[in-house]
Amino acid sequence: MESGTISEVRGEEVTGCPVMHQDFSTTRKAGDYWDLANELRESCPHFYNKYSDGGYWVFTRHEAVNDIYKTPEIFSSESITPWEPNPIYRFVPTQVDAPDHIKYRRILNPWFSPKAMEAAAPMMRELCRGYIAPLVPKGECDFIEEFALLYPTAAFLNVIGVPVSYTEQFAQWVDMFFGGFGGDPAGAENMATALSEMRVFWTEQLAERKGKPPVDGDLFHYLLNSTFDDEPLDEEVLLDMCTVLTLAGLDTTRAELGYMFHHLALNPDDRKRLVAEPELAPLAVEEVLRYYTIIFGDGRKVTRDVEFHGVQLKKGDMVYALVSGANRDPRHWDRADEFVIDRKKNNHFGFASGPHRCLGMHLARREMAIAVQEWLAVVPDFELAADGQLAERGGGAMMALDRLPLRWKVPSS
Amino acid sequence: MKLQVNEACVGHGRCYSLAPQMLDSDDEGFVTIRGGDPIEVPQGLEQLADEVAGTCPESAITIIQD
Numbered sequence: 001m002e003s004g005t006i007s008e009v010r011g012e013e014v015t016g017c018p019v020m021h022q023d024f025s026t027t028r029k030a031g032d033y034w035d036l037a038n039e040l041r042e043s044c045p046h047f048y049n050k051y052s053d054g055g056y057w058v059f060t061r062h063e064a065v066n067d068i069y070k071t072p073e074i075f076s077s078e079s080i081t082p083w084e085p086n087p088i089y090r091f092v093p094t095q096v097d098a099p100d101h102i103k104y105r106r107i108l109n110p111w112f113s114p115k116a117m118e119a120a121a122p123m124m125r126e127l128c129r130g131y132i133a134p135l136v137p138k139g140e141c142d143f144i145e146e147f148a149l150l151y152p153t154a155a156f157l158n159v160i161g162v163p164v165s166y167t168e169q170f171a172q173w174v175d176m177f178f179g180g181f182g183g184d185p186a187g188a189e190n191m192a193t194a195l196s197e198m199r200v201f202w203t204e205q206l207a208e209r210k211g212k213p214p215v216d217g218d219l220f221h222y223l224l225n226s227t228f229d230d231e232p233l234d235e236e237v238l239l240d241m242c243t244v245l246t247l248a249g250l251d252t253t254r255a256e257l258g259y260m261f262h263h264l265a266l267n268p269d270d271r272k273r274l275v276a277e278p279e280l281a282p283l284a285v286e287e288v289l290r291y292y293t294i295i296f297g298d299g300r301k302v303t304r305d306v307e308f309h310g311v312q313l314k315k316g317d318m319v320y321a322l323v324s325g326a327n328r329d330p331r332h333w334d335r336a337d338e339f340v341i342d343r344k345k346n347n348h349f350g351f352a353s354g355p356h357r358c359l360g361m362h363l364a365r366r367e368m369a370i371a372v373q374e375w376l377a378v379v380p381d382f383e384l385a386a387d388g389q390l391a392e393r394g395g396g397a398m399m400a401l402d403r404l405p406l407r408w409k410v411p412s413s
Numbered sequence: 414m415k416l417q418v419n420e421a422c423v424g425h426g427r428c429y430s431l432a433p434q435m436l437d438s439d440d441e442g443f444v445t446i447r448g449g450d451p452i453e454v455p456q457g458l459e460q461l462a463d464e465v466a467g468t469c470p471e472s473a474i475t476i477i478q479d
Contacts, residue, residue, distance in 0.1 A: 106441065112442075345467025354423065
């Protein structure tokens with residue numbers, strides 16, 4: 001661990017709670033953040049992290065994470081990054097609390113519902129095949145660069161009705177934004193630039209659509225024609241919605257796809273099982289989301305003084321629910337530290353929980369299931385071709401492999 | 414055996430994807446029996462009903478034994 005072992009940084013206490021100085025924004029060896037989550041969870045149920053200026057409480061175990069998610073009236077989503085209680089962006093509806101939150105979700109939910117995604121599945125499968133086909137005869141690829149960055153972006157843009165030609169521009173903004181989101185001060189400027197460029201882009205896109213007849217399958221026409229308390233959506237709110245849609249739908253699926261294929265490259269038994277039983281893909285995807293949760297933790301702001309799991313929280317305090325700790329907590333899970341490809345009782349928090357559960361979850365899991373089915377249909381055997389250690393981006397911004405070199409035997413045609 | 418879904422359902426969709434024989438979703442992705450009357454678990458699907466309850470991150474599903 002770059003920030004020192006836990007025993008080294010202990011020694012102080014805040015109201016009976018251990019204090020640590022953990023930086024969750026640094027790049028580490030692939031898989032390190034889950035090891036860290038395990039270590040933190042087993043060493044203490046909660047601690048105070050003094051790494052950021054203000055400091056925040058970290059709850060490491062399943063029970064407390066569950067309680068944070070289930071009591072949004074105490075744990076507000078006003079800020080979801082505990083190292084930054086007053087961020088320069090506002091995601092709508094992500095950072096909106098009750099009673100307005102559900103009104104926004106009711107506008108967006110149908111667009112990303114399982115039924116809508118079912119209807120989009122043939123398009124996704126077609127796109128997916130299109131990205132895989134040219135790679136097969138090469139016998140190798142960087143899975144992240146040549147597939148995982150492209151396919152979910154294209155699928156997402158299709159679902160919201162933005163031309164696929166914007167893929168690279170979107171990918172760049174996402175990269176710049178997440179460079180600062182996780183708390184790394186060096187990334188703050190890029191994050192601000194990405195936010196303002198996105199705002200300009202969406203202002204133009206919305207202006208182009210205003211007053212024109214709606215186009216089927218265009219989310220932004222749909223939003224322009226949606227109402228909130230019988231009024232059209234406020235311009236600022238529309239832009240805040242567009243921002244989070246741009247950011248949330250691309251990077252996350254890239255990251256989960258990376259970890260899923262990393263796992264399959266290293267675990268031939270699981271791969272063979274999926275080749276033989278492709279219908280298992282949806283269950284395997286859920287287990288990927290539990291075991292390889294890219295959300296290291298989820299931040300919330302405390303709305304009132306309250307005692308919570310033995311900690312006296314004050315109004316305005318920030319808490320960090322260690323989702324990666326909860327998803328492998330042996331107090332909750334049977335075979336917690338084992339990847340069980342057909343796990344059924346899988347009530348993981350990979351898409352968060354409570355009213356703010358991931359809007360794009362049905363899109364993401366379908367993209368992932370299609371990807372694994374389509375890859376294994378043409379490349380049933382592959383392995384890691386890494387010429388060194390793989391690295392993962394800091395958990396504060398959600399973990400992601402920076403690259404994933406894979407190789408396979410070129411099938412004879 | 415009966416199965417009931419309370420108002421805590423936020424539309425994760427795990428239950429109806431695991432047991433489409435028993436459960437369906439509405440246009441927003443909520444399970445269709447959310448907050449409604451319990452449904453009878455068809456014979457032979459008792460284990461599946463138990464798994465369905467265990468797959469909900471909101472603990473929104475209750476199994477009622479006869």
